[in-house]
Amino acid sequence: MLHILNEGNPSCEPYDGGFELTCDVCVVGLGTAGAIAAIAAAKRGQRVIGVDASSIPGGVGTSGCVWDYYYGAYGGLYCEINAEADRIVAEGRYIHSTKPGYKLSYSTPVKSLALERFFERYGVRTIYESNVTGVLCDGKRVVGVIIFDGGRFVSIGASVVIDGAEGAVCHLMGLPTLGGRKSDGKTARFSRTVGVMEYKRMHGAWAFNEDYANTTPSEAAAMTCRWASSHPCLAESYTDRTRLYAVGREIGLREVLCVSCERNFLFTDYLAGNCPENVIFYTFSPLDNANPDLWNEDEDFQDWQFLCGMHAYGVSMGVCPEMLIPRGMEGILLAGKHIGTGHTMTSTIRMRTDMEKCGEAAGVMAAMMCEHGCSGLTLSREHFDELRGILAESGCYDPDNDRGICDLNLPDDPMWKPVPLPKTAEELRETLGSEHPSLGLFAVRLGLFDADTLAGWLDADGLLRDNAAVALGMMGDRRALPVLREILAGEPVVHIYRSPHKYFFPWLETTELCNFTKAVCLVGRLGDADSLERLREIAAGDDKAAEWAKASIRKIEQKS
Amino acid sequence: MKHYHTILIGATALAYPIAVRLGGDCLTVEPGFSAGAEFSDAMRAEPVDTRALPPIAAALAAELKGRGILSEDGRLHILAVGGVLCGCWAKCGGTLLMGARATEIVQTGDGFAVTVFHPQTGFTTYSAARVIDTTVRDFMDYQPTFGLLLARDEWLTPFDDGDVYLQRGLFADEFVLRFRVPRGATIPEAQAIADRWLETHRERLGSAQAAGIALYMGQEFRLPVDMVRDGVRYLTSASHPDLMSAVKGGELVCL
Numbered sequence: 001m002l003h004i005l006n007e008g009n010p011s012c013e014p015y016d017g018g019f020e021l022t023c024d025v026c027v028v029g030l031g032t033a034g035a036i037a038a039i040a041a042a043k044r045g046q047r048v049i050g051v052d053a054s055s056i057p058g059g060v061g062t063s064g065c066v067w068d069y070y071y072g073a074y075g076g077l078y079c080e081i082n083a084e085a086d087r088i089v090a091e092g093r094y095i096h097s098t099k100p101g102y103k104l105s106y107s108t109p110v111k112s113l114a115l116e117r118f119f120e121r122y123g124v125r126t127i128y129e130s131n132v133t134g135v136l137c138d139g140k141r142v143v144g145v146i147i148f149d150g151g152r153f154v155s156i157g158a159s160v161v162i163d164g165a166e167g168a169v170c171h172l173m174g175l176p177t178l179g180g181r182k183s184d185g186k187t188a189r190f191s192r193t194v195g196v197m198e199y200k201r202m203h204g205a206w207a208f209n210e211d212y213a214n215t216t217p218s219e220a221a222a223m224t225c226r227w228a229s230s231h232p233c234l235a236e237s238y239t240d241r242t243r244l245y246a247v248g249r250e251i252g253l254r255e256v257l258c259v260s261c262e263r264n265f266l267f268t269d270y271l272a273g274n275c276p277e278n279v280i281f282y283t284f285s286p287l288d289n290a291n292p293d294l295w296n297e298d299e300d301f302q303d304w305q306f307l308c309g310m311h312a313y314g315v316s317m318g319v320c321p322e323m324l325i326p327r328g329m330e331g332i333l334l335a336g337k338h339i340g341t342g343h344t345m346t347s348t349i350r351m352r353t354d355m356e357k358c359g360e361a362a363g364v365m366a367a368m369m370c371e372h373g374c375s376g377l378t379l380s381r382e383h384f385d386e387l388r389g390i391l392a393e394s395g396c397y398d399p400d401n402d403r404g405i406c407d408l409n410l411p412d413d414p415m416w417k418p419v420p421l422p423k424t425a426e427e428l429r430e431t432l433g434s435e436h437p438s439l440g441l442f443a444v445r446l447g448l449f450d451a452d453t454l455a456g457w458l459d460a461d462g463l464l465r466d467n468a469a470v471a472l473g474m475m476g477d478r479r480a481l482p483v484l485r486e487i488l489a490g491e492p493v494v495h496i497y498r499s500p501h502k503y504f505f506p507w508l509e510t511t512e513l514c515n516f517t518k519a520v521c522l523v524g525r526l527g528d529a530d531s532l533e534r535l536r537e538i539a540a541g542d543d544k545a546a547e548w549a550k551a552s553i554r555k556i557e558q559k560s
Numbered sequence: 561m562k563h564y565h566t567i568l569i570g571a572t573a574l575a576y577p578i579a580v581r582l583g584g585d586c587l588t589v590e591p592g593f594s595a596g597a598e599f600s601d602a603m604r605a606e607p608v609d610t611r612a613l614p615p616i617a618a619a620l621a622a623e624l625k626g627r628g629i630l631s632e633d634g635r636l637h638i639l640a641v642g643g644v645l646c647g648c649w650a651k652c653g654g655t656l657l658m659g660a661r662a663t664e665i666v667q668t669g670d671g672f673a674v675t676v677f678h679p680q681t682g683f684t685t686y687s688a689a690r691v692i693d694t695t696v697r698d699f700m701d702y703q704p705t706f707g708l709l710l711a712r713d714e715w716l717t718p719f720d721d722g723d724v725y726l727q728r729g730l731f732a733d734e735f736v737l738r739f740r741v742p743r744g745a746t747i748p749e750a751q752a753i754a755d756r757w758l759e760t761h762r763e764r765l766g767s768a769q770a771a772g773i774a775l776y777m778g779q780e781f782r783l784p785v786d787m788v789r790d791g792v793r794y795l796t797s798a799s800h801p802d803l804m805s806a807v808k809g810g811e812l813v814c815l
Contacts, residue, residue, distance in 0.1 A: 005682020053591075053659070053679075055747040055775050063775050082667070093758045095711060095769045108709075109773045113755060116748045128746050131661060133677050148663050148677060152696060168679050195772065197711075202771060217678045221658040222650060223595055229647025234640065238628040240731040244639040245709065246772040249601060251593055419815070 002146065004134040010174030015136055019144055019157030023049040023125070025366045026145060026158035028132045031059020031250075032352055033335040034164020035115050040077055040363025041162075042122035044483040046370055049156055050119070051147050053165075055252060056112045057119070057126070061352055064250035065112070065193040065204045067097050069104040071314055071408070072351030073284040074415060075395025075547075077360045079167045082106070085114040095245075097195075097202040104224035107195070107202055108246055122205035127154075132165065135172050140181045142331035145169065160331055160366040164359065166256040167338035173388055175326050177257035178264060178342040180213060182298050186344065187213040187291035188255035192227050195246025202245050205232040206252065208290060213257055224251065253337070254290050254350060261340030262377060263322030267300050267482050269447065270317070270345060279318035280361050280391055282401035283354035284416070286314045286408060295521070295544075295551040301344045307474050308441040308520055312415060316403045317341075317348040321380035321387065324362055330375045335362035360396045405442075421446070425453050432457070432471065435465035444471040451477045458483055466515045473522035481528055492516035492545060517545045526551020527559040564655075567674050567688040569662050570695035571595040571649055574797035574810035577616040580653050581815070586654035587686060589676050591661050591695075592776070595649045598696070598798040599806070601776035603707030605727045605736045607634040608804035617807040620648065623637065629730070637730040639772075641708075641803060665691055669790045673746035694797045694810075696779055699789075702799070703740055705778040706750035708758075710735040712768035719764075724757060735768065738778065747777065784809060 002015035007273050024046035026040040035057045038050040050057070060066045085106045089096060097105040104116070119126055127149060134146035136155070144157040163169035167177070180187040193206040209227045212220060223467050227233065235242060258264075265276060267287075289305050291297065297305075304310045323340040324333050334340075349358060368387060369379055379387065392396035406416035422428040423445040428449055431440030443449060457468040458479065469483035493516060520538060523531040532553065539549035564587040568575045571590035571661050579586050594601060608630070610621045624630035629640045650658055657678055664675040671689040678684070681796040696702065710716075718726045739757065741750045752772055758770065778798070784805075785796035795813060800806035 007684050008681040011682075034802065054779075056751075056773075057748070091759070093755070093762075093770055095771045107772070108775075109751065112748065112773070113751060116752065123679075126746075126748070128748075131677060131679060133663070133683070148661055150661065153663070165679075172682065197771075217657050217660065217680050220680070221590075221656040223651040224658055225646040225656070228594060229643050229650060234647065235644030237628065238637055239639060240733065243637055243734065245711070245732050247594070247600070247639050247642060249593055249775050276800070330670050434680055522607075 001137050001297050002134045003137060003171055006529065017155055019118050019155045021049060021154060023047040024158065024370045025160050025363070026051070026156050026278070027162045027164050027335070027338070028145060028169050029059070029163065029165030030057040030126065031164055031336065032061045032355040033362070034059070034162065036078055036081070036359030037162045037164055037335040037363035037366070038124045039081070039118045039122055040360045041367045042079075042124045044364065044367035046367045048124045050124050050154070051130050051132060051145075051157070052126070052128055055128050055132050056108075057115045058112050059107075060171060060250045060252050062108045062112045063248065064252050065108065065195045065246050065248035066205055066252055067105045067107055069352045071285045072353030073282045073316065073357070073401040074353060075398045075401065076353065076357045077394045077396065078356035079351060079395065081114050081118055083118055085110050088113055090493045095202055096200070105203065114424070124243060126282040135161075135169055137173070140328065140329055159370050160333060161197055162333050162335050162362050162366055164254065164335040166336055166360070167259050167333065168335070169336070170259045175329070176260040178260055178340070179257065180255070181296065181343050183296045184500070185214055186211040186258070186291065186296075188252060188288060188347065191252040192233050193248040193252055194233050194244050196242070197245055204248070204488045207232055212251065212253055213255070216427075218247045218404055223372055229304070233284070253344050254288060255343070256338050258338050258341050258346055259334055261323050261334070262325045263320055263325055263342040264342060265317070265345060266342040267298070267344035270315070271300055276318050276320035278320045278324070278380065279397070279402075280321055280388055281319055281321065281396050282319045283348050283351065283357070283359040284314050284401065284403060284406070285351045285354065285548065286343060288350070293547065296534055298344060301526070302521065303474055304442070307470060307521065308445055309438040312408050313419070314406045314408050315348060315437070316386060316401065316404075317345065318402060319349070319358065320375060321359070321365060321384070321451050324358070324365065325376040333362045333366055335359045335375060348502075357396045360394065361391060364390050368514070383475070421448065425449070428453070429457065429464065432467040433460075433462070435462070435463065437467045438444060441471055441474070445474055451475055451479070455479045469524065470515055470518045476526070478526055480522065481526060484523055485528070485531060487519040488516050488523065517548055520545055520548040524555040527556050528559055529556055532556060561673070561685055563687045565688065566690045567672070567686060569691070569693040570797065571656060571658070572598050572694040572797035572799065573645065573803055573806040574795055575692070575694040576645060576648055576652065577811035578687060578808055578815070579649070579654050580616055580812070580813070583653045588654060588656045588690070589596060589660050589662050590656065590658045593658050595645035596642050596803070597634070597776045598778070599803045600638055600645070601774060602778035603638055603709055603736045603774040604778045604803070605636050605638040605729050606802035608636060608802045609634060609644055613808060614806065614811045616811045617804060621804060631730050635728060635730040636803065637734065638736070651753050665792055684778070684811065691792045693792050693794050695795055696798050697794065699780070700785060700796065702779040702781045704743060704745060705780055706739045706741050706745070706747070707774035708737040708739070708754045708770050709772040710737055710765065710768045711771045714766065715734060716765065716768060724731065725740040740780070747773070747775065750777065786813065787802060
C-alpha cells in the first residue's frame, strides 16, 4: 500500500508499481543524524541510498550554518568524519570556523566535503533536491518510499527505511506524535543562522524566532520570509567588517514533533527515575528553554528551569533502541530530534555529537536488522549485546558518558564534571541556606527528602526559610503558604549568582534567585485564593512577575 | 479545489515583480526556503546596471543601495540579496509556499490543475488560469556554473580561464570563483571539482581561502528564456545576465 497525504489527510491506496531502485537501507534526510546513519549502515556492507531535499548533506550543521559543537557527549563514528574535516582545514584552502579556546566548529564547505568523501568511500548513493512524497508498506512493515526529484517520481525499495527527515516519513503515514507543550501545543522557537567573521574565524549568528510546528504552510513561509529579512539574517547596513560569509538555507528547528515510539522517555520519566536500562548511547545537554513564556510551559519543566533554577546544569540521557522505533511499525527507524522523547526531553538530543550518535545507532541497527533478517524490536531483545558492542567500538556507546547532572560553568576536560546532589538533611540545609540552592531544590523535586524536614525550617531566618518554602510549595505542601504570602507581601529581591568558574557562554554566567516570582508561581499552583488580591496588584505590572501572576490567577480561578 | 488566477513556480528575482503586479490572486510555489536563490544562493555576483529601471526594480535597487548591498558602480554583496527579497515577498501580497514543489501541471478546459507537494500537507491540487514557471528546467539549453566564495586581504585580478573565472563582489576582500561544470553535476560533485582546482592552483589565489559554497547551481544562458510549452509560460529568472536584469524582466514582461 502507498501512504500519502492529501491536503493534510492521511490516505492509503494500493500500489503495484514495483521499485525503480532497490537497496538494503534507504535514509530519508541526510542531515546531522541521517548522514551518519547512511555512512554507518554502508560501513557495515549494506547498500545504502540517501535522499535529501537540500543540495548538500549535513542539514542544519552545514547548509543551516549551525557549525559549532558546544555541549553533547563525546565519541562515535562522527570522530572519523571530523578527522577528515580536520585534514581538509589543515590543507589551508578553507577558512577556519573554530575560535581559539572554543569547541569544534566546521564550516559548510569543510563538513559537507568530509561527509561526501565518506559517502564515496563506503558507496552511499545520494539523491539530492528530492522530497519523500509517499511511503510503501506491507501491512505494518515499511518496504520503501516514493520520492519526487523535481522532475518525476522515483520508487525506492528498502529492507529498512531510516527517517532522518525530522519525522517527514512518519508524518506521511499519519503516525502519532507526542505533541508540544500541554498548554497550547507550542514547540521551541526556531532560528535562522548566517555566517559572519570575527577574529579571522567564521561563526554563526542567530536569534530566536517563533514556533514553527504549529503553522500552516503559507504561515510558515510568511514567517520564514519575515525572519530572513530581520536581524541577524539581514542587517540595516553592511560594511566590510559586518558582511555575510554564509546564509543558512535550512531552517534551524530546535524541536520537531517527536514520533510516538516503542519506548517514550519523557521528562516526567526522567524525574521519576524511570530511565532506560538497555542504553546504546548517552546524550548531554542542558534542557533548552527556547520559549520566553515559561509560565505557559509544562509544570515539570517550570520546576527544573525556574523553581529549581537548573538552567546552568546539563543532564545525561540514556537512549535505548526502542526510542528509535515508531510504535507498532516494522522496517523503519528514526534518526534525529524526533525520537521518542517528547517536548521537554527532546532538547537533550539536539546537540551535534548526540544527533550524530543517534544517526550512528540507527545506521548500525538498520544494518543489523538486514544482517539478521529481523525487526528492530527483535534486534533489541535478541541481539542487544552485539549491538552495544559495535557501538562501543566506535565510542558511540560509552558508559562514562552517563554524567548525571553537571555544572556547565565548570571547565570540562574533556567532559563536564558531575555534581552531587545533597544527600543528608545537613547538606540540604546548607544548600538551601545559600545563594546557590539549585541542587538542593532539585533534590527535593526528585523526592529525595521528605516534606517534614523542610517544614522544620520554615521558622529559620533568611534564605533557608524562603528556599524551604519554595521547596515545600513545589511539593504541593500547603504548609509553605504563610511564608510564600509573606514573600509576596514584600518587594521583589533578586540575588545574582555570578559563577566563579570559567564559562563559555554568557547565559550561564548569572542566575537570578528571585523567590518573589517563585512565590507568585507557587501560590497559583496551591490554589491560594487568599493571595488573589496581591496577585492582581502584581499582574498590573509589565514584567515577568506580572505574567506569572496572570497565570496563577487563572489557576486559582479554575480551581475555585 | 482552491483557485488562483496565476500560479508562479519559483520565488525568483523575476517572479517578485510579477507577484507585486498580480497582487493577492497569485500563488507562488518555491522549493527552497529563500527568495532569489538563483542569484543569491547561487552566488551569482555579476555587476548590475541600475540606470533607467522601472519602479519596482528601482525600489529594490534603492533598498539594496541603502543597506550597503549594492554599490554605485553596480557591484553586489550577493549573499545579502536573498534576505532583502524575502522581506519584499513578505509584503507583496499573494500566497507563498516554501519547501514546496509542483509535481504535476495539467491543462484543463479553462486553465490548469497544478498539484503541489508540501511536506506538511502532502499533495494539494489548485486550479489556475495561468501558470508561469520562472525556474530552470532540464529541457533548457544552459551551462551550469558553481560558485565558491573567497575571502582575501589583497586584491585579486578577475580572470576567465574558460572553465574557471573570478568575479569581484562588493567588498574589497569578496570574490566569487565560478566553475563551469558538466550538465547533471550535483552541488557536491561541483564542490569536488572546485576543491581539486583549489588544490592545484594555489599560486593563482595567494592567501585567498574559501569561505563558503553556493548551495544552488548557477546557469549561463545565451538569451533570456521567454517561451510557452504545453500551455505553461517559461520566464526563466536565471536566464537573465544579472539580478537587476531579471527583476526588470519580470516587471516589463507583457503578461
